Amino acid sequence: MLGRLSIFTIYCYCGLFVATLLACIGFSRTSALAFTSEEIATMKAYERVxxxxxxxxxxxxxxxxxxxxxxxxxxxxxxxxxxxxxxxxxxxxxxxxxxxxxxxxxxxxxxxxxxxxxxxxxxxxxxxxNVGKRPLRAIKLGDSDALRIGQRVLAVGNPFGLGETLTAGVVSMTGRTLKDKGKVLKNLIQTDAAINPGNSGGALIDLSGRLVGICTAILSPTGASVRIGFATPVNRIKAVAPGLMNPWPKTVGLLTIVLLAVLVLRSLFGRRRRAVEVG
Amino acid sequence: MRYAKFFSLALAVCLLIWISRASALTDEEVNNIELYQRLAAGVVKITSTVIEHDVLMHAVPAEGTGTGSIIDPRGYILTNKHVIGSGKLVVTLANGKKYRARLIGSDLGSDLAIVKIDVPPEGLTVIPMGDSAGLKVGQKAISIGDPFGLGKSLTVGVISSVGRTVRASNGFLVENVIQTDAAINPGNSGGPLIDSSGKIIGITTAIFSPTGASVGIGFAIPVNLARKVASQLIKKGYYSYSYLGAALMDLFPEISRVLKLPVKRGALVTVVVPGGPAQKAGLKGGIAKGRIGNDIVMSGADVIVSVNGVQVNNADAAVREIHRLRPGDVVRLGIVRSDGTPKILTFILGERPPGEHNRAAVSRIIHRPGAV
Structure with a gap:
């Protein structure tokens, strides 16, 4: 009984010690940096992107x-x-x-x-x-279908040509359809992050630093942000981009190479065989 | 029995933690609310009345409003120079009381001003100044101000970029300006930009907007500059810039070719102020005027190519390097004479006389002027 009790108290003390330590670390961190968890996530996501x-x-x-x-x-x-x-x-x-x-x-x-x-x-x-010998850092793609209204998103772009700028907001709505100059843009993400002329083509990312959309349009009577911005969902890019990057799908290219190789080999060996027959 | 006691204790602790976590507000919201409650009393409304003339030349009092932050228990309030105008100043505290304020000093180069109200220190909430050197893009920026004279407003955003350089109305450059997407509108000018720990990181001063209202691009003067300027304004009534006594312009390869100079880029000296430190040290300004396209240039002038060993490619870079020094500091100017001989001038920088800003106007006709 005494032995069990002492082990139990040791456990208790250990637990208390660890908890105090964790609390101390947590406290010192918050007081030193004084950032909220959301700020830390935003800063990290920006640095990544x-x-x-x-x-x-x-x-x-x-x-x-x-x-x-x-x-x-x-x-x-x-x-x-x-x-x-x-x-x-x-x-x-x-x-x-x-x-x-x-x-x-x-x-x-x-x-x-x-x-x-x-x-x-x-x-x-x-x-x-042409990147030469210094490759660029590619962005990580997220899933725009998983976006929820109210979720925090960040826009990174170059508004008015000022230089790289981060703006933050939330997903205001998903699945918006816009009509512009006879074109119909479907299934857009709407956000209240400030998007201005020059942000076009820029990234809309989530707090984990993954691309969820590409800033495309704004609705505004003034031509500048009134906090109604639209982004093309990344899943559209995933569907369209492979074709855009390479007009020939990979399998077609591979098949062509195999076919050519077979033709070349056949013609080479075929000629040799014929030569032997003649001899 | 003992276990039962332990488990009940653990359960109680868990419950307590759960209750504290399950509050309806996120830690972000709690932070915003706490900051506003703590600091709003330190933000004041500044109303300046100026006499304007209407179309029939009748004198009409016009009011402009801005924002200021109480930075000292003696009643010193930091705001923008463009807020205070030239007329009667009234400061409205958070409790609604109005006080006549007097201007202590202002600086055009950083667009900052200090006004003072005579109120016992118990009635004042001071907002502490932080550090703008280690700011990170993505961290929170809170603006408290008085947009459009509506009354006190809190807007929250993030820092959009750091290290932008903007040009003040007198041609001076302000470096490390903070950009934010917190909504900043006319009337917010002079107000504090605050970080999540409740310290001032900047003074909201300008917006970029084609419409005149916020489009999510606001600028704040960094607090590290504001602190320097404010302490000098309180002490002396003006901010002293180091002073060379010369007007400069950019040297382009095209101009260099015409003037037959051995250097392609640098800061070409156009005018040297008589009796100024530069003239005493032997720096030479232009003698004859020439014209290249739309630019009027002066031949026979020296070109500044380095300041204290730092190479300068244009007038702005030279001005920036000289403004990093204080009046009374020794400066080593690397120059090239108009005949091509390099030379180093070492002398002591003076202090810019108050009102000397207008000197820059001398070289306004010249492409991108700068005066130091």
């Missing part, structure tokens, strides 16, 4: 006097790195009609980009930059 969101500057040609094309600095937009090799997804309306496209990575690396493929119906474009 920031290198994967790029600023896009497009230069358009304008007909000047005598109809010679005069280059003029036009639009600013954002883009999201999909693959480390330099594949970037953005909005079609960001790069539409651009003479040349300049991509700014991590606030200092300037790279020239070219359009790989566009899908005006979904307002999506895939552009490619």
């Amino acid at each position: 920031a290198p994967s969101v790029v600023n896009i500057t497009t230069h358009q040609c304008e007909p000047g006097y005598f109809l010679c094309a005069v280059p003029s600095i036009e639009g600013a937009g954002s883009g999201i790195v999909l693959r480390p090799n330099g594949l970037i997804i953005t909005n079609y309306h960001v790069v539409y009609g651009a003479r040349d496209i300049e991509v700014m990575v991590a606030g200092k690396r300037r790279l020239k980009a070219r359009i790989i493929a566009s899908d005006p119906d979904y307002d999506l474009s895939v552009i490619k930059v």
Whole structure:
């Protein structure tokens, strides 16, 4: 009885000690950093995503006097790195009609980009930059079907060409349909995170730092944010992007290579066999 | 029996924890509410009355409102310079009492001002100043202010970016400006931007907006600059900038080619103030005017290429480096004479005379002027 009691008290003391220790650590942390759990999640998510969101500057040609094309600095937009090799997804309306496209990575690396493929119906474009020996950081894709109204989302982009900017809000509604200039954009995410011109093509992420949407449109009587922004869900990108990145599906490419190889081999061996027969 | 006692205790503890967790508010909301209750009394409304003239030239009093934070129990209130205007100042405390305030000092370069009310310290809530050096994008930013004169309002957002540089109305650059998506509107000017621990991290000063109201892009002067400016304003009534006594402009390769200079980039000296520290040290301004396109340039002038060993590529960089120094500090200017000879000038920086800001206007015709 005495032995059991002493073991029990030791357990109790141990438990108390650990609890006190944990409480101390927790207290010292909150008092030192003084951040709420939501702030910590927001900061971490931004740090994770920031290198994967790029600023896009497009230069358009304008007909000047005598109809010679005069280059003029036009639009600013954002883009999201999909693959480390330099594949970037953005909005079609960001790069539409651009003479040349300049991509700014991590606030200092300037790279020239070219359009790989566009899908005006979904307002999506895939552009490619030459990364050389320094690959880019690709974003992690989330699941936009799992989004819930009221869930916190963050928008990372380049509003008004000011430079990389984080804005925060919640999912206001999902499954919105927008009609714009004869185009119909379906199943959009609506958010109250401040989205402004220049945020187009930028990332809408959740607090775990995964991409859930691509900022596409705003509803506004003024042309700037009134906290009604729309994002194309990432699941649409998942469905469309493989085709955009590679117009030939992988299996078709593989089959072609196998077929060619078989043809070449057959022609080689066939000729040899014929030679033997003649001999 | 003993076990039963232990289990009942554990159950009670669990219940207690569960009850405390199951409150209807998240820790984020609890934090916001606590901060507002603690600090709102330290935020004041500032009304300035100025006499304006209507179309028939009748004098009409016009009111502008802004926000300020009480930063000292003696009654010193920090706000924006553009809030105070030039007329009668009235400060309204959180309890609704109104006091006449007097201007202690203001600084155009940082758009900050200090006003004072004579109230016993017991009646004042002071908002502590924090540190704007270690701020992280994504952390919370709370603005308390008086948007559109509606009355006290709390808006919450995150820090959208740090380290932006904006140009003040006198051409000076303000560095490390904080950008936030907390709704900041006209009337919020001069109010505090507060972090989740309840300390001032910035003074909400400007917004970027095509509409004139918040589009989720607001800017705040970092508190580390505000603290320096405020303490000098309280002590002396003005903020002293280090002073070279020269107006500068950007040197471009095109200008360099015309002037036949051996350097392509730097800060070209256009005017040297007679009797200023730069003139005494032998810095030379332009002699003859030339014209390149729309730019008027002065030939025969020195080019500043480095300040204390730091290379400068344009006028802004030179101004920034000189403003990092204090009046009375020794500066080592690396210059190139108009005939191409490099030289180093070492001398003591002066103090910018009050009102000397207007000097910048001398070189307004020149592309991107800067005066130090």
